Amino acid sequence: MTHTLAAPATAEVEVRHSRFLALVAPVADREEALAVVARLRAEHPAAAHVCWALLAGGHSGMSDDGEPSGTAGRPILEVLRHHDLDGVLGAVVRYFGGVKLGAGGLVRAYTDAIAAAVAGAEKVERVRETELRVEADYADAERVRRWAEGEGYAEPEAEYGESVLLTLRVPEAAREAAVAAIADLSNGRVRFATPE
Known part of the structure; x- marks a missing residue:
């Protein structure tokens, strides 16, 4: 049984002085998801990265937004899949804290941030x-x-x-x-x- 979210939810994780601001939000399709990502970019112009993943029926996708390949978008997508979510955008805004985390550290940080946002979200059954x-x-x-x-x-x-x-x-x-x-x-x- 797949679920979506009743409303957007956020969480913040700090790893070695880098701040990871996570957002999960219900969206109908890729167009709506990209509008949310554009809004996040506008709200956080000093952020180093705005990484995201989307599961919305046939409209899925992800972006590492300049992070090493597979260290941001893929972990976000896997958390959404693990929670059987659909019609959901997961996005993480990263403010670089001056310390490089390495590939494994980035995967953990993005996973932890989006998992914290999902944990704080109200899930509802998705009715096709x-x-x-x-x-x-x-x-x-x-x-x-x-x-x-x-x-x-x-x-x-x-x-x-x-x-x-x-x-x-x-x-x-x-x-x-x-x-x-x-x-x-x-x-x-x-x-x-x-x-x-």
Whole structure:
């Protein structure tokens, strides 16, 4: 069972005068993760390195950001994997303290920093979602919107024209039940469009 995080969490580790500021944050994809990394760079312009790793479904990646290859991004990624996390960015900002740590020391420092942030984070079960596109007249679209609200789903995205095209995000396991419920509440008038 994979998990994500309820909210971002941070931790700080000091190793031989170098400060390692760790952040773990829930993210939807690589684009959102890179925006967080860019924000960290802007917030810490004097930092020597901003290393990161991402696990978000098909959007994974890592960066050593100038540290020796395999000493920063890979350890961060391995901690995220060890905790069965998905939809999560792990990033560590390093302020160099003047003492070189060596490859083994760097691996331990980055591992310890990100592990401390993960330990302080609230984990929640990651529910895989799927997109459901519904074409309906205006009255049925409002019924679908109220149904989605009653089920606790996010507000559907809507495109208005002669009819309304609603895009809902529902758990994969609930897709068939959602299709049946929406068809029933509209007396079969809605059409389900395939995602583009």
